[in-house]
Every structure is written in structure tokens, then in C-alpha cells.
Amino acid sequence: xxxxxxxxxxxxxxxxxxxxxxxxxxxxxxxxxxxxxxxxxxxxxxxxxxxxxxxxxxxxxxxxxxxxxxxxxxxxxxxxxxxxxxxxxxxxxxxxxxxxxxxxxxxxxxxxxxxxxxxxxxxxxxxxxxxxxxxxxxxxxxxxxxxxxxxxxxxxxxxxxxxxxxxxxxxxxxxxxxxxxxx
Amino acid sequence: xxxxxxxxxxxxxxxxxxxxxxxxxxxxxxxxxxxxxxxxxxxxxxxxxxxxxxxxxxxxxxxxxxxxxxxxxxxxxxxxxxxxxxxxxxxxxxxxxxxxxxxxxxxxxxxxxxxxxxxxxxxxxxxxxxxxxxxxxxxxxxxxxxxxxxxxxxxxxxxxxxxxxxxxxxxxxxxxxxxxxxxxxxxxxxxxxxxxxxxxxxxxxxxxxxxxxxxxxxxxxxxxxxxxxxxxxxxxxxxxxxxxxxxxxx
Numbered sequence: 001x002x003x004x005x006x007x008x009x010x011x012x013x014x015x016x017x018x019x020x021x022x023x024x025x026x027x028x029x030x031x032x033x034x035x036x037x038x039x040x041x042x043x044x045x046x047x048x049x050x051x052x053x054x055x056x057x058x059x060x061x062x063x064x065x066x067x068x069x070x071x072x073x074x075x076x077x078x079x080x081x082x083x084x085x086x087x088x089x090x091x092x093x094x095x096x097x098x099x100x101x102x103x104x105x106x107x108x109x110x111x112x113x114x115x116x117x118x119x120x121x122x123x124x125x126x127x128x129x130x131x132x133x134x135x136x137x138x139x140x141x142x143x144x145x146x147x148x149x150x151x152x153x154x155x156x157x158x159x160x161x162x163x164x165x166x167x168x169x170x171x172x173x174x175x176x177x178x179x180x181x182x183x
Numbered sequence: 184x185x186x187x188x189x190x191x192x193x194x195x196x197x198x199x200x201x202x203x204x205x206x207x208x209x210x211x212x213x214x215x216x217x218x219x220x221x222x223x224x225x226x227x228x229x230x231x232x233x234x235x236x237x238x239x240x241x242x243x244x245x246x247x248x249x250x251x252x253x254x255x256x257x258x259x260x261x262x263x264x265x266x267x268x269x270x271x272x273x274x275x276x277x278x279x280x281x282x283x284x285x286x287x288x289x290x291x292x293x294x295x296x297x298x299x300x301x302x303x304x305x306x307x308x309x310x311x312x313x314x315x316x317x318x319x320x321x322x323x324x325x326x327x328x329x330x331x332x333x334x335x336x337x338x339x340x341x342x343x344x345x346x347x348x349x350x351x352x353x354x355x356x357x358x359x360x361x362x363x364x365x366x367x368x369x370x371x372x373x374x375x376x377x378x379x380x381x382x383x384x385x386x387x388x389x390x391x392x393x394x395x396x397x398x399x400x401x402x403x404x405x406x407x408x409x410x411x412x413x414x415x416x417x418x419x420x421x422x423x424x425x426x427x428x429x430x431x432x433x
Binding site for chain 2: 012051123124143
């Protein structure tokens with residue numbers, strides 16, 4: 001069942017069809033909520049977002065992509081949560097594995113892995129330090145690997161805004177990471 | 184990593200690749216299994232919208248006058264009532280075109296191979312047409328059936344094509360089939376004036392002479408509708424295909 005059929009059936013009240021959509025997009029929804037700052041409340045945010053999406057399914061423009069439409073609701077829920085908690089929508093993540101299989105250097109080389117991990121943690125800190133709008137653009141474009149158009153839809157901004165925020169963020173990151181290399 | 188490398192500015196595409204790799208390696212809080220999320224979301228939708236949905240279900244179906252007339256004749260009784268026992272209990276009963284559907288139980292338990300209907304025998308389409316107590320309809324979308332069965336003294340005719348089973352029966356006089364299914368409630372299908380059961384469910388045959396329903400078997404998603412005085416249940420195709428087939432019955 002593709003998204004369009006699932007939406008059609010869900011609109012007719014078919015909850016089985018909606019379960020298909022929830023199952024399909026549950027992981028990316030959780031990831032989006034976490035990366036946009038929902039922290040340990042990501043589960044609540046995601047469930048609430050799916051319930052709201054079901055109620056507002058009539059507002060979904062048929063023929064467009066379901067994923068960014070859903071993720072925008074997830075992003076809005078996350079914003080509401082962080083606002084209500086009076087806290088900064090931070091990157092609620094930490095570095096995962098010690099080293100990346102696709103990272104530079106020989107994966108069997110512990111020294112190379114340590115250097116790589118160090119570089120990654122500096123880069124993550126630099127992303128954390130970005131102004132909110134730029135950080136969200138980076139999260140969507142690179143951490144969630146959304147297209148520019150999807151990012152614009154998810155964040156509810158114009159395409160040009162996504163481009164300029166991404167551009168400024170990359171410039172800032174390049175400066176930050178470059179400066180630390182000297183230090 | 185050499186010092187000269189460190190001093191080189193990072194190429195834009197290199198930085199983007201590093202950001203993507205960083206994202207892939209980030210540990211987010213543990214994600215619950217998608218099926219659990221789907222169940223939780225469904226429960227929240229059902230809890231909050233039970234009344235809305237019941238209203239919508241009836242409001243959304245706007246039959247044509249012809250269908251409405253047929254529906255009045257065949258919609259013998261629709262009893263909707265919540266029971267205090269909650270989810271595990273049968274919450275609603277739908278009787279339509281000779282099919283009685285109990286919705287809200289746990290759904291069927293597999294019971295093995297289906298047993299034949301009482302007095303079931305293989306016949307030709309012509310013989311079925313002569314013997315059946317009703318006018319046997321053949322959907323033009325499927326053409327000649329590959330197998331025809333007649334059962335219970337002409338009360339039920341079963342037409343079979345590869346992967347498709349169409350039971351036809353006298354849908355006006357009493358309950359012929361008994362179905363047990365879990366939520367959701369079947370979906371009303373206005374095009375053919377019938378009901379679509381999207382999930383696997385238990386079905387048992389209620390013999391003409393009355394008595395206990397015969398052994399239950401598990402049926403796949405099924406479309407139930409009525410054509411003139413004939414009740415039909417179509418099992419095998421998906422919803423779209425089932426509607427296409429049903430619409431081709433003349």
C-alpha cells in the first residue's frame with residue numbers, strides 16, 4: 001500500500017491503513033523530534049503528532065509527499081513542547097558509536113578512530129552552538145537528510161530561507177571547526 | 184593527520200559529507216518498535232474519537248435512491264451498543280444481506296483448513312443457475328469461473344477463480360454467515376452499497392435448518408454487498424479490485 005492509497009483509506013476512517021503510515025514513519029518522526037529538542041519526551045510528541053495528523057488529514061494536499069507534511073506537525077509539536085518547558089530547543093543527542101565504519105582512516109586503527117571521534121564531537125558542539133534557525137536547517141538538511149524543499153515545508157519557512165540559513169550555518173561551522181584545528 | 188591538513192580550509196562538500204556522517208552516528212533516545220507506536224496512536228484516536236467516528240460512519244454514506252431502496256429492504260437490523268465489559272467484548276452487531284457481523288472481539292483464532300459447506304458439491308454454472316434459489320450473478324470483470332460449488336440445497340453458490348472466492352446466497356431471509364472480527368468496524372462502501380472488512384476475520388456458515396453455526400474458518404479481507412435479492416461475499420482481491428469486480432455484476 002503506497003502513501004497515497006493509505007491516506008485515501010485513512011480519510012475514509014480506515015485505521016488499519018493509518019497504522020501503515022504510522023509504522024512507516026515512526027522512526028523518522030522520533031528522530032526528528034529528538035533532533036529538534038524533544039529529548040526524552042520524543043515518544044509523547046510523536047504520538048501526539050500522529051493523532052493530530054490523523055485529525056487534520058483532510059488538510060493534506062493530495063499528490064504531495066506525506067513525509068514532510070507529517071514531519072512539520074512533529075516539528076510544531078516539538079516547538080510547542082520546548083516553548084512550554086521554557087527551554088532551548090537543544091539537540092537532544094550525543095555521539096553514538098565510538099567510531100564510524102565510513103569514517104576516514106583505517107577502522108582498525110584506534111588512534112585514527114580517536115582523532116575521528118574528537119573531530120565529530122567538535123563538529124557536534126559547533127552545530128549545537130549555531131543560532132536556532134540555522135541549527136534547525138542543518139538538522140533537517142544533514143542529520144535527517146531532507147531535501148531543501150522538504151526542509152522548507154517541515155520548518156514552515158520559504159525555500160530561500162532554507163538556502164540562506166544553510167549557507168550561513170556552513171560558513172559558521174567551517175570557521176568554528178577550522179579555528180579549533182589551529183588551537 | 185598532518186598539520187598542513189589541519190590548516191587547509193574545509194571544502195564545502197567535505198563539510199556537508201561530515202555533517203551527514205555525524206548525523207548517521209548520532210544516538211537519539213531509544214525508539215520504540217513502530218508497531219507499538221502504531222497501536223498507541225490507534226488507541227488514542229479511538230479513545231478520543233469514538234463518538235465522532237460512529238457519527239461519521241453513518242453520515243459519510245450517501246446512497247443513491249436506488250441503493251437506498253435496496254438497503255432499506257436488506258438492512259434487517261443494525262444494533263450498535265457499547266457493552267461495559269470493554270474492548271474484549273463484542274461491542275456491535277451488524278446484520279446485512281444475510282451476514283451477521285460481530286465487531287469488537289479479539290478477532291479470529293486460526294482453525295485450520297476450511298471445511299466444506301453442508302451438501303457442497305461441484306456443479307456446472309448452468310446447473311447452479313437451474314438449482315439455486317436465486318438468480319446467480321457472474322461478475323463480467325472475472326469471466327467464467329474456474330469452479331462452481333452448490334451447497335445446502337441450492338441456498339449457497341460459490342464461484343471460484345484463482346485467488347478469488349465469491350459466495351452468493353439468498354440474502355433476504357435470514358442469517359447465512361456469521362462473522363467475528365476485531366476492530367475496526369467494517370467500512371461502508373457506497374459504490375456498491377456494501378461493507379468492506381479490511382482484516383482477517385472468522386466466518387462460519389449458519390445452516391438453513393437453523394442450529395449452531397458450523398466450524399469457523401479464517402477469512403481474508405472481504406467485501407459484502409447485495410445485488411437485487413442476492414447476498415454476495417467476495418474474498419481474495421484487495422479493496423480496489425473487489426470494488427471493480429463487484430461493480431461488474433449485472
